[in-house]
Amino acid sequence: MRVLVTGSAGFIGFHMCLRLLADGHEVAGLDGFTPYYDPQLKRRRDEILRRNPRFSSHRLQLEDMDGLKRLYGAGFDAVYHFAAQAGVRYSLENPRAYLDANLAGTFNLLEAMRAAPPRHALMASTSSVYGANAKIPFHETDRADHPLTLYAATKKANEEMAHSYAHLFAIPVTMLRFFTVYGPWGRPDMALFKFVDAMTQGRPIDVYNHGNMKRDFTYVGDLVEAMARLLPCVPAAPGARDGAPPPFDSLSPVAPWRVVNIGAERPIGLLDFIAAVEAATGLKAERNMLDMQQGDVPLTYASTKLLQELTGYRPATSVEEGVKAFVEWRRAYAEGAA
Structure with a gap:
């Protein structure tokens, strides 16, 4: 397949490109190389991807509608959309960046896909859309109407924008x-x-929050495996469905659209996570205990029932394994060996 990956030089986009290339697909990677964090890290990821002759790199921001139209051309078989202004904390400092990248950029991509729809568009959202939800674990069919940050609000808006385009086009x-x-x-x-x-x-x-938090930490390899398995799980339009979906399916009643959680379904305490970092590094952390940050939540917890129903897959990498893999990579990268 010919696949477009936006945010290809980003953390998740890079790993998804590697997987798509390993699976034999032709990948066009789009990235703006913005300086939100060290662009050298993005350039290094991009260099690795460009070693594969089936990968083409395009330096472009989604806000550039004309450039996007030229790249998109007659369309792609599939689209993975990861390009966005990331970071919950940064949305308090520079909210305008989230409007430009997450709203205008996603709108431009939807317009490009409107002219030439792919077989399947898979678009990144976030657990942050659950916001102030108290019911756990978080299910896709739960209402997500109370985001706590502008970042979360823009991601929820992306979901609704995509639903309207799925329905209309x-x-x-x-x-x-x-x-x-x-x-x-x-x-x-x-x-x-x-x-x-x-x-x-x-x-x-x-x-x-003095360590009194839990997160559903998800290893990037598990995330990519889930996203690769979801590629053929194309949501069908209402008139083309084979029977009624199960009650826990988020499939839209009017459009070929659904939302899927990808998490480990195993909330880990922050102090336990830090203990895993200490074990992997062989170092003891000096801890600066602080109050809860503005816009943060004490717990995230994914239900992955729908992911398992669609793909037969459940993320399984332990925090100890995942943190060890990161520490080994960080050391190699610092030494110029990664």
Whole structure:
């Protein structure tokens, strides 16, 4: 298949491109190489992808509608959309970036797909859309109407925008709600990267809400496996469905659209996560205990029943394994060996 991957030089996009290429697909990668974090990390990921002759790299931001139309051309068999302004904290500092990248950029991509719909568009969302939900675990059929940050609000808006285009223009869309993804080649603004760098440099780590938090940490390899298995799971239009979907399916009643959680379904305490980092590095963390950050939540917890129903797959990498893999990559990258 010919596949477009937006955000191909980002953490998740990079890993998805590697998997698609390994599966024999032809991949066009789009990335703006924005300086939200060190662009050198993005360039290094891109260099690795460009070693494969079936990968083409395109430096482009989705806000550039004319450039996007030229790249999209007559269309692709599939689209994975990861390009976005990431980061919950940064949305408090620079909210405009989220409007430009997450709203305008996604709108432009939807317009391009409207002209030439792919067989399947898989678009990144986030567990942050569940916001103030108190019912756990989080199910795709739960209402998600109370986002706590602008980042979460833009991602929920992306889901609704994609639903309208799926309904109006018959674009099959699966929205992917990610739960705290971590692993090799991760982002420097994420907790694991910060913890490892601070500990190896002899600096204290910031521990919010005094460690009284749990996250459904999801290893990037498990995430990619789930997304690869979802590629052939194309949501059907209402008139083309074979029987009624199960009650826990988020399939739209009017459009070829659904939302799927991708998480480990195993919330891990923050202090237990830090203990895994200590075990992997062989270092003891000096902890700077702080109050809860604005817009944060004490718990994330994915129900993966729908993912398992669709793909037969459930993420299984333990935090100990995943953190060890990240630490080994971080050391190799710092030494120029990755």
